[in-house]
Amino acid sequence: MPKDPDPARRSERSRQAILEAARELVSEVGYAKVSIEAIAARAGVGKQTIYRWWRGKGAVVFDAFLALSEAGEGEAGEGGGVTLPDTGDIEADLKTVMRATVAEFADPAFEAPIRALNMEIVSDPELAAQYRERLAGPVDEAKKARLRSAQRAGQLAADVDLDLALELLYAPLYQRWLQRSGPLTPAYADALVDLFLKAMRPS
Amino acid sequence: MPKDPDPARRSERSRQAILEAARELVSEVGYAKVSIEAIAARAGVGKQTIYRWWRGKGAVVFDAFLALSEAGEGEAGEGGGVTLPDTGDIEADLKTVMRATVAEFADPAFEAPIRALNMEIVSDPELAAQYRERLAGPVDEAKKARLRSAQRAGQLAADVDLDLALELLYAPLYQRWLQRSGPLTPAYADALVDLFLKAMRPS
Amino acid sequence: MPKDPDPARRSERSRQAILEAARELVSEVGYAKVSIEAIAARAGVGKQTIYRWWRGKGAVVFDAFLALSEAGEGEAGEGGGVTLPDTGDIEADLKTVMRATVAEFADPAFEAPIRALNMEIVSDPELAAQYRERLAGPVDEAKKARLRSAQRAGQLAADVDLDLALELLYAPLYQRWLQRSGPLTPAYADALVDLFLKAMRPS
Amino acid sequence: MPKDPDPARRSERSRQAILEAARELVSEVGYAKVSIEAIAARAGVGKQTIYRWWRGKGAVVFDAFLALSEAGEGEAGEGGGVTLPDTGDIEADLKTVMRATVAEFADPAFEAPIRALNMEIVSDPELAAQYRERLAGPVDEAKKARLRSAQRAGQLAADVDLDLALELLYAPLYQRWLQRSGPLTPAYADALVDLFLKAMRPS
DNA sequence: CGATAATCGAGACGGTACGTCTCGTCTTTCC
DNA sequence: GGAAAGACGAGACGTACCGTCTCGATTATCG
Numbered sequence: 007m008p009k010d011p012d013p014a015r016r017s018e019r020s021r022q023a024i025l026e027a028a029r030e031l032v033s034e035v036g037y038a039k040v041s042i043e044a045i046a047a048r049a050g051v052g053k054q055t056i057y058r059w060w061r062g063k064g065a066v067v068f069d070a071f072l073a074l075s076e077a078g079e080g081e082a083g084e085g086g087g088v089t090l091p092d093t094g095d096i097e098a099d100l101k102t103v104m105r106a107t108v109a110e111f112a113d114p115a116f117e118a119p120i121r122a123l124n125m126e127i128v129s130d131p132e133l134a135a136q137y138r139e140r141l142a143g144p145v146d147e148a149k150k151a152r153l154r155s156a157q158r159a160g161q162l163a164a165d166v167d168l169d170l171a172l173e174l175l176y177a178p179l180y181q182r183w184l185q186r187s188g189p190l191t192p193a194y195a196d197a198l199v200d201l202f203l204k205a206m207r208p209s
Numbered sequence: 210m211p212k213d214p215d216p217a218r219r220s221e222r223s224r225q226a227i228l229e230a231a232r233e234l235v236s237e238v239g240y241a242k243v244s245i246e247a248i249a250a251r252a253g254v255g256k257q258t259i260y261r262w263w264r265g266k267g268a269v270v271f272d273a274f275l276a277l278s279e280a281g282e283g284e285a286g287e288g289g290g291v292t293l294p295d296t297g298d299i300e301a302d303l304k305t306v307m308r309a310t311v312a313e314f315a316d317p318a319f320e321a322p323i324r325a326l327n328m329e330i331v332s333d334p335e336l337a338a339q340y341r342e343r344l345a346g347p348v349d350e351a352k353k354a355r356l357r358s359a360q361r362a363g364q365l366a367a368d369v370d371l372d373l374a375l376e377l378l379y380a381p382l383y384q385r386w387l388q389r390s391g392p393l394t395p396a397y398a399d400a401l402v403d404l405f406l407k408a409m410r411p412s
Numbered sequence: 413m414p415k416d417p418d419p420a421r422r423s424e425r426s427r428q429a430i431l432e433a434a435r436e437l438v439s440e441v442g443y444a445k446v447s448i449e450a451i452a453a454r455a456g457v458g459k460q461t462i463y464r465w466w467r468g469k470g471a472v473v474f475d476a477f478l479a480l481s482e483a484g485e486g487e488a489g490e491g492g493g494v495t496l497p498d499t500g501d502i503e504a505d506l507k508t509v510m511r512a513t514v515a516e517f518a519d520p521a522f523e524a525p526i527r528a529l530n531m532e533i534v535s536d537p538e539l540a541a542q543y544r545e546r547l548a549g550p551v552d553e554a555k556k557a558r559l560r561s562a563q564r565a566g567q568l569a570a571d572v573d574l575d576l577a578l579e580l581l582y583a584p585l586y587q588r589w590l591q592r593s594g595p596l597t598p599a600y601a602d603a604l605v606d607l608f609l610k611a612m613r614p615s
Numbered sequence: 616m617p618k619d620p621d622p623a624r625r626s627e628r629s630r631q632a633i634l635e636a637a638r639e640l641v642s643e644v645g646y647a648k649v650s651i652e653a654i655a656a657r658a659g660v661g662k663q664t665i666y667r668w669w670r671g672k673g674a675v676v677f678d679a680f681l682a683l684s685e686a687g688e689g690e691a692g693e694g695g696g697v698t699l700p701d702t703g704d705i706e707a708d709l710k711t712v713m714r715a716t717v718a719e720f721a722d723p724a725f726e727a728p729i730r731a732l733n734m735e736i737v738s739d740p741e742l743a744a745q746y747r748e749r750l751a752g753p754v755d756e757a758k759k760a761r762l763r764s765a766q767r768a769g770q771l772a773a774d775v776d777l778d779l780a781l782e783l784l785y786a787p788l789y790q791r792w793l794q795r796s797g798p799l800t801p802a803y804a805d806a807l808v809d810l811f812l813k814a815m816r817p818s
Numbered sequence: 819c820g821a822t823a824a825t826c827g828a829g830a831c832g833g834t835a836c837g838t839c840t841c842g843t844c845t846t847t848c849c
Numbered sequence: 850g851g852a853a854a855g856a857c858g859a860g861a862c863g864t865a866c867c868g869t870c871t872c873g874a875t876t877a878t879c880g
Contacts, residue, residue, distance in 0.1 A: 015825055015877070038332060043866055052827045057868065125328050127388055129241065134389050142390075169391060170381070170400055177384040178376035185330055186337050187345075188372060197370065201377055205408035218846070218856055244835055255858045260837065421830055421872075444738065447861055458832045463863065531734050533794055535647065540795050548796075575797060576806055579787035580814075584779070587786040591736055592743050593751075594778060603779055611814030624851060650840055661853045666842065 011058050023049035024056060028070035029119070037067060037122030064126045068133050071119050075141055088148040096156040097203055103149075104179065104195035111183045111190055124184060146172060162206045175202045214261050226252035227259060231273035236318070240270060240325035267329045271336050274322050278344055291351040299359040300406055307382065307398035314386045314393055327387060349375060365409040378405045417464050429455040430462060434476035435525070443473060443528035470532040474539050477525045481547055494554040502562040503609055510585065510601035517589045517596055530590060552578060568612040581608045625668065632658035633665060637679035638728070646676060646731030673735045677742050680728050681749055697757040705765040706812055713788065713804035720792045720799055733793060755781060771815040784811045 027048035031040045042063055046053045060066045091099050110116060127134045150168045157164050162171075178198055182188045230252035234243045245266055249256045263269045294302050313319060330337045353371045360367045365374075381401055385391045433454035437446045448469055452459045466472045497505050516522060533540045556574045563570050568577075584604055588594045636657035640649045651672055655662045669675045700708050719725060736743045759777045766773050771780075787807055791797045 012824070015823095017826070017876090020826075041866055042868085046827090050827075052825095052829080053868080054828090054870085055826065058825080062868090121331055125331055128324055128328055128331070131389055138388075138390060166404070167400065170397070170404065173381035173384060174377065174401075174404055177380035178373070181376060181380040181383060185341075186334055187341060194373070197373055198377075201369070201373065201408045204410070205377075205404045207407070214856075215854090218854090220845095220857070223857075245837085246835060249858090253858080255856095255860080256837080257839085257859090258857060261856075265837090417830075418828090421828095423831070426831075448863085449861055452832090456832075458830095458834095459863080460833090460865090461831065464830075468863090527737055531737055534730055534734055534737070537795055544794070544796060572810070573806065576787070576803070576810065579790060580783065580807075580810055583786035583790040584782035586790060587782060591747075592740060593747060600779070603776065604783075607775070607779065607783055607814045610816070611810045613813070626852070629852075651842085652840060655853095659853080661855080662842080663844090663854095664852060667851090671842090 016059065017055075020049070020051050020055055021059070024051055024066065025070040025073055027051075028066050029074065032067055032070070032122050033115070033118055036118055037125065040067065042066070064130055064133060067122055068126050068136070071123055072137070072140055088145050090148050090152040092152055092155055094159070096152075096159070096161045097199065099152065100175070100199045100202070101196055104175075104199055105192045107176075107179060108190045108192060108195045111179075121184075149175075160208060162203075163208045166206060171202075171206060174205060175199075219262065220258075223252070223254050223258055224262070227254055227269065228273040228276050230254075231269050232277065232322070235270055235273070235322055235325055239321055240328065243270065245269070267333055267336060270322075270325055271329050271340070274326055275340070275343055291348050293351050293355040295355055295358055297362070299355075299362070299364045300402065302355065303378070303402045303405070304399055307378075307402055308395045310379075310382060311393045311395060311398045314382075324387075352379075363411060365406075366411045369409060374405075374409060377408060378402070422465065423461075426455070426457050426461050427465070430457055430472065431476040431479050433457075434472050435480065438473055438476070438525055438528055439521070442524055443531065446473065448472070470536055470539060473525075473528055474532050474543070477529050478543070478546055494551050496554050496558040498558055498561055500565070502558075502565070502567045503605065505558065506581070506605045506608070507602055510581075510605055511598045513582075513585060514596045514598060514601045517585075527590075555582075566614060568609075569614045572612060577608075577612060580611060581605075626664075629658070629660050629664050630668070633660055633675065634679040634682050636660075637675050638683065641676055641679070641728055641731055642724070645727055646734065649676065651675070673739055673742060676731055677735050677745070680732055681746070697754050699757050699761040701761055701764055703768070705761075705768070705770045706808065708761065709784070709808045709811070710805055713784075713808055714801045716785075716788060717799045717801060717804045720788075730793075758785075769817060771812075772817045775815060780811075780815060783814060784808075 024045060027045045028040070031044055031048060040063065042053060042056055045051075045063075045066060046056055056066060060069065090103055093099055111120075123137070127137050149172055153162060153168055153171060156162045175198070179190070179195070182194075183190055188194075227248060230248045231243070234247055234251060243266060245256060245259055248254075248266075248269060249259055259269060263272065293306060296302055314323075326340070330340050352375055356365060356371055356374060359365045378401070382393070382398070385397075386393055391397075430451060433451045434446070437450055437454060446469065448459060448462055451457075451469075451472060452462055462472060466475065496509060499505055517526075529543070533543050555578055559568060559574055559577060562568045581604070585596070585601070588600075589596055594600075633654060636654045637649070640653055640657060649672065651662060651665055654660075654672075654675060655665055665675060669678065699712060702708055720729075732746070736746050758781055762771060762777055762780060765771045784807070788799070788804070791803075792799055797803075
């Protein structure tokens with residue numbers, strides 16, 4: 007009987023130290039050069055304590071940034087999670103959101119961790135599922151809520167699959183950033199929204 | 210003076226053996242578990258011969274698949290590179306192409322190498338640039354040529370940036386595959402083309 | 413703080429396996445062709461376990477044969493270490509000992525290890541010091557004890573430095589063996605003792 | 616047909632450059648850290664040129680210092696080689712020579728090369744033979760000539776084997792230096808000569 | 819409250835792979 | 850055809866981490 011560890015006895019102190027060390031190290035030296043050994047050393051923790059609760063480097067780093075994002079949400083809404091602006095003007099609202107996203111991606115502090123997260127997602131289906139469930143899911147739900155609201159207002163075609171719509175809107179931006187295949191500017195965000203709205207216009 | 214090696218003296222025999230070994234190993238054990246040591250051993254080559262000409266595992270694997278693709282092009286067109294079908298019917302042509310792409314992505318033989326390639330691109334800007342120049346570039350040019358042809362035929366708006374258009378058409382598909390965020394079916398390809406054409410319709 | 417490893421946690425199992433592997437390999441392929449890698453492999457041990465406790469190949473091989481010799485002593489005397497025969501006849505006793513030494517040097521099984529040991533001693537002062545302390549020291553002490561006994565019996569001059577005397581007696585033999593500059597025979601041993609005794613005769 | 620190289624075509628320029636580079640490198644970094652590669656680079660010579668004419672590092676270094684010594688002899692005597700002082704007073708002459716030897720060994724510039732030479736001799740019988748023939752031989756002959764002269768003068772016993780005598784005189788000094796087992800002082804040289812003469816006294 | 823059990827920090831262990839260095843051979847180009 | 854230059858196959862070097870495995874020394878319930 008290998009006996010799973012008892013989560014009740016888990017040291018919250020160590021857990022926090024590990025996640026913080028992971029975050030720091032990814033920012034400092036980049037995901038590829040982070041090692042479990044380094045995380046343990048910086049966190050002042052035995053290696054076994056990491057292996058007891060995570061499957062490996064990927065899972066730790068992943069958790070580290072997930073925890074960060076979830077903490078951020080917690081502060082803001084508490085009950086609700088994420089919400090997108092809804093002024094009634096779908097074009098204005100989307101351009102606001104997309105310009106904000108462009109700006110966020112330009113922040114070098116986000117560069118390392120988000121790229122790291124994406125690499126894990128690409129190569130590990132399990133983490134990908136967890137990511138969709140815990141991070142992307144809620145956000146996507148909020149975005150879809152805004153689109154639904156616009157549909158109800160007759161601003162968007164009612165018969166379009168919202169998952170596909172979301173991809174149409176975000177994937178180009180995401181891909182351009184991930185592959186560094188072009189500049190991310192507010193003008194780009196606007197152009198993308200314009201095309202998107204044309205595609206979604208009620209017939 | 211670090212003294213770069215002289216490309217004229219390079220052994221073509223070894224180069225081929227290394228690239229082939231890299232391809233085989235990625236297919237057999239997956240990118241993450243491939244090691245320079247294993248590539249050298251399988252290729253019957255000293256490790257130094259790899260380090261002399263490549264920066265590391267990423268670069269070798271990358272080159273291996275790039276060379277494969279470029280070889281493929283050579284056989285087919287010789288003078289031309291890539292061309293997309295042009296029956297005059299842009300909708301039919303795009304659906305053909307997108308369905309083919311979907312099918313290609315479903316092939317498990319492409320899974321490992323393309324994911325590996327993408328991970329390298331995400332984490333190494335230099336390889337990303339090389340990728341765009343040698344692989345994506347020519348293909349994108351062909352795609353843009355087809356779209357331009359449709360613009361000339363009055364089937365697409367003439368004032369749209371074709372780089373953006375290309376992203377709108379391909380990024381959703383690419384992202385869904387990369388993140389495994391949904392099924393890739395012919396129906397999906399059709400729906401994507403429909404939305405794209407609506408967005409690109411001449412006003 | 414480079415942090416030395418904790419000797420208390422050291423695995424005696426591994427230590428023994430390493431020393432034995434080192435001994436075997438030196439005997440089989442000769443000192444120059446022994447590698448740390450081969451020792452580790454034969455001992456079933458990680459390379460790091462060797463580097464953790466020794467400075468390099470020289471130190472391991474050295475330790476291996478030193479340990480062997482020390483083990484040998486332990487078996488024999490337990491309390492005392494080494495003792496030389498003392499029949500009261502210094503000439504007979506020395507000839508016995510020197511003939512035995514000559515015979516020992518002729519044994520091909522001693523050839524490789526002792527030459528290896530000597531090469532390390534020549535090139536590494538630190539190992540030389542350790543050698544003198546752990547191996548040569550006790551033996552020399554026994555030899556000097558015998559000479560002192562002869563001095564007390566009036567068979568040798570009382571005013572001669574025993575360190576010098578020891579060198580006079582042993583260095584010629586040792587050098588002839590090391591440099592292969594001549595044959596090592598019982599007659600040679602006798603001649604050497606004769607000359608030595610003449611030099612040491614009480615005036 | 617492996618075909619030995621033709622010595623007639625050998626480049627004297629390269630030979631000199633190699634030997635000089637070998638000497639310099641041994642002095643600078645120590646024998647163990649010298650590599651054929653480094654010698655070739657410093658000599659401005661292809662590696663093959665070294666392998667064509669020598670068996671390996673040992674042989675080159677050995678030759679380098681041997682050539683040096685032989686060159687030294689050449690300058691001095693031309694016709695004769697080495698000669699030892701002969702004032703008629705064997706004790707004074709030997710003390711002079713031994714004190715000079717002690718002084719020579721104390722010179723740090725001799726340290727590295729002579730130790731290197733000795734290590735090669737210990738581990739390679741072929742080089743040992745060459746060493747005796749080309750270097751030690753002539754010197755020993757000179758020493759024996761001086762001892763013979765003393766024998767003829769009735770200062771030393773006539774029936775002693777001179778090879779053994781030579782060992783008795785030099786081996787203690789040589790061993791003490793090689794193993795660093797004690798200080799090398801003029802007083803030590805004198806004491807050694809005193810004991811030696813007592814051993815060699817005509818009965 | 820004192821027993822007892824699991825987590826914890828620490829770090830040695832058998833391994834794999836790294837990227838570098840040197841070996842001795844082979845090949846190319848020049849003289 | 851020797852020599853410089855240097856790429857090549859081979860493989861050891863010493864280092865960094867891997868994931869597993871003891872070790873005491875704290876905790877933290879439970880008897």
